[in-house]
Amino acid sequence: MPETNYNHEMAFFVDMQRCIGCHACEMACAECETNGQESMIHVNYVNRAVSTQTTVQVCMHCEDPTCANVCPADAIHQDDFGVVHTANTSRCIGCSNCVLACPFGVPKKEEKAELMMKCNMCYDRTSVGKKPMCATVCPSQALFYGTVKEIEEMRPDSVPVNSFKFGNQEVKTKVNVMMPKGTHTLIVE
């Protein structure tokens, strides 16, 4: 691991209540040359017929990443800072195991390239002390990059949650979702 300025205290927070569905995050993410004009973050309406509510899905960077665990080619690497990197292009065989296994539905297979692609939390930026591009531009700060202390001070009515339960599978993530106070775990039945 090369020497970097990566700050271990920094974390990523997503607050769906603040999202205004503007897609600035997608536009900015796609600008990164390693993404080939594809966005690694996705904004979707929940149900536009009834509401303008949108969801933002970014890689949650699991502590024990299912995508890496199911990869038969050992192409997905988690670094010392907990960032789960996009598939190593020389190893990825385009099998889609990760796409099917991810509990959050994050990795996408780029059919043209026969490669899995996903967010690496702007490693090129975060490793030199910058914020990831999506959280930098997000005009509503539905995406925030900073410390837990900072967000707890700024947003006293909500709490960061990084514990999820999908059936019997418990998942801890590097990315936090902002939830109403008192929430500890998000349970998906």
Added chain:
Amino acid sequence: MAKLPASVEKIIDKYGPHKAYPPQSGFEGSHEPDKLVKTHCCYCGMQCGIQLKVKDNKIAGFEPWMEFPFNEGRLCPKGVQRYMQNNHPDRLMDPIQRVEGAGFEPISWEQAMSKTISEIKRIQAKYGNDAFAMLSGVSLTNEKSYMIGKFARVALKTANLDYNGRLCMVSAGGGNKKAFGLDRASNSWADLKHAEVILVAGANISETFPTLTHYIWQARDKGAKLIVVDPRVIPLARTADLHLPVKPGGDSALFGAILKIMVDNDWIDHDFINNHTSGFEEAIEAVKDYDLDWAEKTTGIPKEQILEAATLWGKAKSSFLLHARGIEHHSKGVENVLSCINIVLASGRIGKPYCGYGTITGQGNGQGGREHGHKCDQLPGNRDITNPEHRKYISEVWGIDEKDMPGKGLTAYEQIEAIHRGEIKGMISICFNPLVSLPNNNFVREALEKLEFYICIDTFLSETARHADIVMAGSLHEEEDGTVTTAEGRVVRINEAVSPPGNTRRDGQILMEIADRLGVGDKFNYPTSEDIFNELRVASKGGTADYFGITYKKVVDNMGVFWPCPSEDHPGTPRLWEDRKFKTSDGKAHFNPVSYRPPAERTDKEYPILLTTGRVVSQYLSGTSTRRIGKLVDQYPEPLLEIHPKLAFQYGIEDRDMIKVITRRGEAEFPAQIVETIREDTVFIPYHWGGKQSANQLTIGTLDPVSKIPEFKVCACQLIVTGKKSTQELTDTAYQSYT
């Protein structure tokens, strides 16, 4: 001869709009640019700071500018993609002239200039000076806006100069001048952060000013209550404490009713009213009968919600009221604004920390561009062209005889009417696409066709430019130095990142050469943009919009200076009225009586549905730039007709059905988007598109009597189910113009 010279298909094939995308691995040099240039976004009134990456005199991308205090790197999708207007394949690279049957052909600057000068002289000799008019726009810098005000009066010697701010915030300007004697948002946005109640009326902030959202969310983190007044549940309203779904045209009734509730409950600041205002008695007399039953019936808002809003507002200790085009684009736009100001003044919550009020100016330089002589009735410093002292002062600055200063001219839409009447025969326009942005645009197109000579300065061949005899290839935002004034009154620096490519020229250079050829080159001798600004400073000195103490250095050193700033040692004024010295003749803030009156056009049996128009987050104004940026187009490729499921059910309309919308002025077809986020009696269409998909074929040209703003936000329509479903083919022809 301002008719299209060839079929619209042929023109579009050559000049677009075509969608441009970045190369898959980014533009060459985006990873290692020659330089990063700190400047601002070219679009809305937020004027977010941004850094442009430059490689070999081309824009290669952007990098967030974290230090600029308003947005700290935050951007909306338009801001992220704004760099894509540079190096666009549709860019006009030479002056062009119309060729009957063929379209346009490139010509030399000498040909373009000599033809232009001879036509200006011919028309003015034959029909009089005012028969040659000018339309401009406030995406231009302060320097260009100022120079155009002088250019029209000193070089063209015409009274008929107006600008596209006439379609923007003139109602707010009119209201603010009546109430405060000065036209600027009263506070910087920083005062939003700790306001206890924020009331947003007719401002789709999360789509049109996305970066302002952060300030409102920060206030809510501290417990602020948010009230949103809008016929639609806009994204900002989705989580609001209170959403008041006002019927289009009902705004002044709502604010009148709130004023009455405040008075009835004594939720008013007697000391402030007694000591610092006038006209309170007349204002409450006008609303004395506006009880909740009347208000519910008139505004379409349940009375419990009106009472709750009045209670929240009335009892607040600090507050901020924001409004925008939603209440301003009305034939009573000024009255709507004054009805808002009345509840601010009654509360006494102005000129104090976290107590604010302001319009959110739409265009990039909507603030600065409306202060320094761009308007038909105005001279620099927000002076009045009919005021003898103001005329004398500016004539001295400009070095002309006061008798030669033209008088008050016609407003933008009135110019179109004057063309129809045969009073205006020639026109020069810059930075304005009236064929998309003016209401009732079939009438506008017919006017353009009647012009004997029309010259347009633009960077792309807009829908309007297609009708020009000559189009001069001007400069993009990033190709000319200057300043703009943001919606909060902060003067910021626009830096030239690249020089104009090929045979294009800076707008300023073009105007200076025309002025020179018209014989007044000595009055337009500006080696740099700073020279123009320094003249503007003097011209604005002593006016209400006083820039005299602002210098380029000070703007850069402080990342912006808020006017008024009367002397070089003055720090600028982020928050107005702390001294309680209002700029009215008696030094007091003025209440104005506002009696509700209905919109110009009401629904009836033939036209039973209300039509309102607005914007989407991925497009900016008439789309001259943003309809050419692939990713922005793809985000929302065509205008949709938003309709409530109950209304859709009445007509048997399903999602994506093509619906013909007909008004007394025109008709157009749009795919239906059935959503519960709109009133049941109202349909909505965004207006950014031209040709067959232009919502402004339908809108009404009735003007506010004071501000002369057209009533874009309400008219009556009928809906016809065509039996067709929306298809991709229909989308592809979205940009076609009528031939």
